[in-house]
Amino acid sequence: MVTANFDNAATTYPKPLVVRQAAAEAMRRYGNAGRGGHDLADRTSEMVYQARETAAGFLGARVENTIFTSNCTHALNMAIQGILDPGDHVIYTDLEHNSVYRPIMALVKAGRISASMVQVSDVPEETLQRLQRAICPQTKAMVCTLASNVTGQILPYREIAQLCRAHGICMIADGAQACGILPISLETDGMHILCTAGHKGLYGLTGTGLLLTDCTFPIRPLMQGGTGSASRSPMQPDFLPDRLESGTLNVPGVASLQAGIQFVQAQGVATLYQRESYLCDVLCQQLSQIPAVTVYRTPGVSYVPIVSFTVAGASPEETAAYLNAQGFYLRAGLHCAPLAHEKLGTTEGTVRFAPSAFSRLSDTVRLAACVKNYVNILKNPKNLLKKSSNVLQ
Numbered sequence: 001m002v003t004a005n006f007d008n009a010a011t012t013y014p015k016p017l018v019v020r021q022a023a024a025e026a027m028r029r030y031g032n033a034g035r036g037g038h039d040l041a042d043r044t045s046e047m048v049y050q051a052r053e054t055a056a057g058f059l060g061a062r063v064e065n066t067i068f069t070s071n072c073t074h075a076l077n078m079a080i081q082g083i084l085d086p087g088d089h090v091i092y093t094d095l096e097h098n099s100v101y102r103p104i105m106a107l108v109k110a111g112r113i114s115a116s117m118v119q120v121s122d123v124p125e126e127t128l129q130r131l132q133r134a135i136c137p138q139t140k141a142m143v144c145t146l147a148s149n150v151t152g153q154i155l156p157y158r159e160i161a162q163l164c165r166a167h168g169i170c171m172i173a174d175g176a177q178a179c180g181i182l183p184i185s186l187e188t189d190g191m192h193i194l195c196t197a198g199h200k201g202l203y204g205l206t207g208t209g210l211l212l213t214d215c216t217f218p219i220r221p222l223m224q225g226g227t228g229s230a231s232r233s234p235m236q237p238d239f240l241p242d243r244l245e246s247g248t249l250n251v252p253g254v255a256s257l258q259a260g261i262q263f264v265q266a267q268g269v270a271t272l273y274q275r276e277s278y279l280c281d282v283l284c285q286q287l288s289q290i291p292a293v294t295v296y297r298t299p300g301v302s303y304v305p306i307v308s309f310t311v312a313g314a315s316p317e318e319t320a321a322y323l324n325a326q327g328f329y330l331r332a333g334l335h336c337a338p339l340a341h342e343k344l345g346t347t348e349g350t351v352r353f354a355p356s357a358f359s360r361l362s363d364t365v366r367l368a369a370c371v372k373n374y375v376n377i378l379k380n381p382k383n384l385l386k387k388s389s390n391v392l393q
């Protein structure tokens with residue numbers, strides 16, 4: 001059976017050959033960065049610095065302000081919990097991943113902060129007006145995704161950054177679905193802190209992420225110790241990146257992330273966006289011809305290459321299970337973003353299509369035909385009894 005992975009919004013698969021080679025080479029040649037003055041430690045530290053340079057250059061940050069994390073969730077928690085103080089107010093949107101929603105709610109429940117949720121509109125100007133109205137004297141930070149991981153809707157993040165700077169508010173951006181797809185730059189776009197995954201649009205291994213900051217708002221570390229620097233001091237170093245990088249780095253992951261970013265640079269961000277968006281457009285056009293299918297996109301709204309849809313008469317899990325049996329890998333459910341599904345009215349979630357650099361037009365067309373076939377199975381009373389067996393085949 002020919003298989004096709006369209007669950008790349010979770011983790012890109014397959015990984016580019018250069019990424020796999022970089023990880024393998026790292027396990028063969030490198031040890032621990034910043035621990036010891038011997039040749040092995042030195043060449044490992046040099047590779048890590050070069051990878052930091054690559055990431056900083058690609059995402060518009062200073063090298064020393066580019067922090068390696070274990071994933072985007074780690075970076076977001078570090079930013080949110082490291083910025084907010086007791087009595088502060090934070091604003092977030094109804095499209096946020098629970099990596100934003102949960103740490104904010106935990107701080108609210110503990111009585112440390114207050115928070116306001118703002119509904120994202122299909123009209124950027126309306127979203128900005130709502131965000132501005134939510135600002136109060138205690139507002140310390142505004143946390144927002146650059147693009148929804150459910151629908152792919154792109155927020156007006158540059159304008160949001162300008163709004164935050166005008167009011168002296170820290171903008172914390174979740175770039176998990178945008179970095180590697182959109183031309184994101186911490187410096188050019190005006191964000192204060194950018195958090196992103198290394199294993200999605202940047203094509204690194206799982207267990208990799210980044211936090212980039214312009215240092216306008218100092219971040220308290222979530223973890224202490226294990227920096228390999230300032231070892232005599234009982235206190236965490238006060239300089240970056242050491243202040244926010246406790247413990248041994250994921251050296252193979254760092255090497256893979258550098259190779260992944262270089263792969264994206266070689267392909268071209270605009271080229272990847274155009275190619276993957278075309279596949280989404282093809283799928284949307286073909287699904288629009290199937291009355292039982294609902295596609296969650298609005299004309300005139302800008303999207304990253306993600307498409308969410310549902311099939312009438314079947315749960316998202318049932319639809320995804322049928323597609324899996326036919327060799328297509330798509331994610332079903334709430335996608336860790338329950339607020340977005342409350343907004344859409346999709347209480348059981350959706351099926352999410354997310355292509356990558358390696359996705360093919362032929363597979364996209366086959367997927368649409370497979371969805372149409374599934375709808376026909378559901379419509380035919382003779383096949384209703386066979387529904388469960390078809391799903392499990």
